[in-house]
Amino acid sequence: MKRVHTVDEYNRLLAENPLVLSYVTGIDCGMCDAVKPKVVDMLQRISADIAEKAGDLQVLAVEIDAHTDQELAAQLSVFTLPAILFSVDGRELVREARYFSIGELEGRIQRYVQLYV
Numbered sequence: 001m002k003r004v005h006t007v008d009e010y011n012r013l014l015a016e017n018p019l020v021l022s023y024v025t026g027i028d029c030g031m032c033d034a035v036k037p038k039v040v041d042m043l044q045r046i047s048a049d050i051a052e053k054a055g056d057l058q059v060l061a062v063e064i065d066a067h068t069d070q071e072l073a074a075q076l077s078v079f080t081l082p083a084i085l086f087s088v089d090g091r092e093l094v095r096e097a098r099y100f101s102i103g104e105l106e107g108r109i110q111r112y113v114q115l116y117v
Contacts, residue, residue, distance in 0.1 A: 001040075001063040007075050010062070014090045017060040019050075019113065024076065024083040027067045032082040035102070039084065042106045046113060053117045088112055 001023060004010045014020055023039055025032040043061055050057050066073035066081055076085065078097065086094035086109050094108050 001061040004062045004064050004072065005069050007072050010064070010072055010076075013060060013062060014087055018089050019057070019059040019116065020087045021059050021061045021109070022064060022076070022083075022085040022087070023061065024064045024066050024073060024078045024081060024085070026065060026081045029081050031098075035082050038102045042102055042109075045106065046109060049110065050113060050117060057117065059113075086112065088116055 002013075004013065004022075010022075021039075021043065023036065025036065040061075043059060046059055050059070064072055064076070064078075066078060066083075073079075076083075078085075080097040083095070083097040084100070084105065085092050093112050094105070096105050
């Protein structure tokens with residue numbers, strides 16, 4: 001995952017990449033540490049599905065530390081950790097925070113990816 005630190009950098013990445021998954025984490029967040037490997041696995045499955053249909057298209061995964069980059073987290077209206085935001089063409093379509101099912105999240109993201117591809 002690519003680390004993002006500023007609002008400008010985040011907005012630039014959203015403009016340059018059609019599919020962006022943002023993982024908002026924090027310092028000393030045990031839930032964040034536990035969920036991150038599952039999110040990475042989910043991204044690998046989604047990327048494999050995309051590769052079958054549209055070879056060069058990929059989901060850009062970015063990581064935001066809400067404690068060190070408070071301005072960016074506030075701009076995204078993230079006040080609970082961990083949070084996952086999925087954007088297509090710069091528009092946020094999926095938002096999950098704190099307690100969520102990785103399976104349900106993956107299903108929601110897959111639906112948007114299939115519509116896009």
